[in-house]
Amino acid sequence: MAEATDQWTIKRLLEWTTDHFNKVGSENARLDAEVLLAEALQCDRIMLYTRFEEVPSGESLTKYRAWVKRRIAGEPVAYIVGHKEFYSLNFVVNANVLIPRPETEHVVVEALEAAKEINDRPLRIIDVGTGSGCVAISLAKHIDQCKIAAIDISSDAIAVAGENIQTLAVADKVKCFTGDLLQALPDGSQPVHLIVSNPPYIGRFETETVEDSVLKYEPEQALFGGEKGTEIIQRLVTESEPMLLPGGRLIFETSPSVFDDCLQIVENSSLELEKSVKDYAGLRRVIVAKKSP
Ligand SMILES: C[S@@+](CC[C@H](N)C(=O)[O-])C[C@H]1O[C@@H](n2cnc3c(N)ncnc32)[C@H](O)[C@@H]1O
Structure with a gap:
């Protein structure tokens, strides 16, 4: 033996x-x-x-x-096992959605912070580029009275978000829409208190800095924001301006390599820069922009 x-x-x-x-x-x-x-x-x-x-x-x-x-x-562990933890919740993931990253939790933290300052309820929120739904669902779990529109251009991603919405029991708060940025919303949608987003923000110019396994396994549409990386963010800011209520916030993630360009985009808009937030690694990661009250 x-x-x-x-x-x-x-x-x-x-x-x-x-x-x-x-x-x-x-x-x-x-x-x-x-x-x-x-x-x-x-x-x-x-x-x-x-x-x-x-x-x-x-x-x-x-x-x-x-x-x-x-x-x-080279396949990421989250795709192999089919789930990933984010903000202490367990999300189903597959190759149609980005694997939720810890740095995106800062978007949730900032949105919850802003939500505390706004008394109006139900709080109306839009999550642009929802992917697995991790941001929208985390917010729904922590804000008592809210209505969240979760948007993605990919219907395959929306299918994953829909599954997570059901499993994590927030269907009364989160509704999905498939389409391009805020144009995905039905005509006549009301302005909102918060717009949150982890949009695609990698520039084609920096493709060679992206890990091979990310390029090979994660959806291209979730990664690249255009040649410069800021093209989708520019559109997000422009489309958010009329959709925010006075005092409302646009809270979005970006990367240190295009952070200054993103600050410039906010500066050129009617929104005011409220906060720049660093991630756990000390890198500039999240921008909070406010619409004047
Ligand atoms: C970086 S991923 C973020 C996913 C998820 N929110 C997260 O943080 O893990 C970006 C998401 O935006 C979606 N997307 C890309 N272009 C879009 C567009 N023009 N309109 C709406 N969604 C878009 C992608 O399909 C992808 O799911």
Whole structure:
């Protein structure tokens, strides 16, 4: 009989996979290994630590091995397991939507901050480029009385947002619209208190700085904002001006590489720059612009 140390225990599997992921240049090798194994075993990641000496069954092991191969080929873990945590909620994701990023949580934080200052209810909000619906749904979960229009140009993305809206039980607050920026809204839509967005903002000029796995697996339409990267943001600002109520805010994410250009776009508009927000890495990431009261 094989010695216990020769067996593929959870501990050994994690060590081997972490080592392998490190060799292929994975940034979060240990975390990736744990997420995949926990998913294969249908348990919480933390529970792996209480089961170190257990030898997973053939079926879980087969699944895990196939997933490890996909990860080694570069596929993001969130697409392999089919979900991703954002603002402490679990979102279904697939290749039709951007994987929610931690830096986008700053858009949620700023919107919740602004929501506290506005007394009018129900609070009316538009999320432009909703993708998985992560921003709209997080806001719906934290604002008692609100009505949110979640817009995306991709009907495949809207299908994912719709699934998350159902699963996370916010269908009474969030409604989806497919179409181009604010033109997706029905004619005669009322102005709103908040417009939030994580629009596509990578410039074609900086394509070579984007990670290979992002380019290969995430939807192109979610990434690129035009040649300069600011083309969609320029349109977003212009279209937001008439759709905001006095004192309302446009809160959007962008990247440090086009941040100054975005500030200029706001300066050239009728909105006032209220705040620039840095992300967890200390990089300028979110702009809050206010319509005069
Ligand atoms: C960067 S992703 C953000 C997704 C999600 N809000 C998040 O933060 O994870 C941008 C989203 O905008 C959508 N999009 C791109 N161009 C658009 C347009 N002109 N009108 C509406 N949505 C657009 C893309 O399909 C994509 O889902």
